[in-house]
Amino acid sequence: MTDPRPIGIFDSGVGGLTVLREIIRRTTLEPTLYLGDNDRAPYGTRSDDEVLAFSTQSLEALVERDVKALVVACNTSTAVGLAAFRQRYDLPVLGVVRPGAAAAALATRNGRVGVIATPATIRSHAYLDAIKVENPGVNVVEHATPALVPMVEAGELTGPTARATLAASLAPLLAGSESGSAVSGSSRAGGDDDSRPPADAIDTLLLGCTHYPLLRPLFVDLLGDDVAIVDSATATASALAELLSVNRLETPAGTTPSHVQMTTGDPGRFEAVAGRLFGPAFVSVEAVELGALAR
Secondary structure (H helix, E strand, O other), rough: OOOOOOEEEEEOOOOOOHHHHHHHHOOOOOEEEEEEEEHHHHOOOOOOOHHHHHHHHHHHHHOOOOOEEEEEHHHHHHHHHHHHHHOOOOOOEEOOOHHHHHHHHHHHHHHHOEEEHHHHHHHHOHHHHHHHHHHHEEEEEEEEEEOHHHHHOOOOOOHHHHHHHHHHHHHHHHHHHOOOOOOOOOOOOOOOOOOOOOOOOOEEEEOOOOOOHHHHHHHHHHHOOOEEEEEHHHHHHHHHHHHOOOOOOOOOOOOOOOOEEOOOOOHHHHHHHEEEEHHHHHHHHHHHHOOOOOO
16 A cells, blocks of 8 residues: 655754655655744744744644645654644644654763753653653753754854854853853753763763754854754654654655745745755745644
C-alpha cells in the first residue's frame, strides 16, 4: 500500500525550513506542504495556552488540505502540545524534540550537553527530560536564548550584529554564569540546585529551535571544533522516513513530488530566507490567513 498525499510540516516561521530541507533530502519522492506562522512568530516568548491555540490552528489548516502525516517542526509547539496533537488527529504526528535529544545523547563524548532554545521550550524542560530518557547519565545544561528567533525571522543571518547577538546569547551558558536560566543535571529552574559544569565540560551543544541551524556558520565560528553542534532536522527526517515505512504511507515509486510553502506573514521576506536554503527550487510562497486569533 502507498499514499501519494503530501506531508504537512508546521513551524512558527522560517525555522522549520531546516527540517523541510532534510525531509526532502531523506525522502526524495515525498510531496510536502509547509506552513509557517510568521505573522505571529516568535512562539517562544508566548504563554503555553497561546502556543497551543496558534499551533492547533496551523495544524488544522494542513489537515484540511488532506496531508497524510504531520511534522511539528517547531520545538516550542512540540514541547507544549505534542501529546495533545496526537490525541486530536487520527494520523501520524511527529515532533522534533525526541529525535534531537537522541542525537545529542549519542554525540556527547564526556556526557555533558548544553541545550539552547526559546524560553517556552526551556520552561518545559522537554529536552532535559528527553535526553535523560536516552541516557540518564548525561548532564544537561539548559539556557534560554530569546534574541535569536526574531533575528532569524528578520533575515539577519550573517554579519557583525548577528555574531555579537549570538555571542551574547551563548555567553551565560558557556561561561557557567550565575545569570541566565541555565540549569544542570536533572535540576529545574528555580530549584535549590543551580550548579553548573565548567565551561570546558560542555562538549555538545543541542540547537533546541529549528531557527538556530540557519545561524550554523556563526555557531561554528564562535565554538570552534571542540563543541559538537547538534540539531534535530536530520534526526527528524530519518524518524519520518521510518514512520512512513512502518505505516505504509510512502509515495509510489516514479512520482515527481510537489513542494508547496505557505506563510501567514510577508511572502517576500519568507522567500528571501527560503532562497538561501533552496535556491530557485521554491519560486513562490502562498500567503494564508488562519482566522481571528489574537497576535
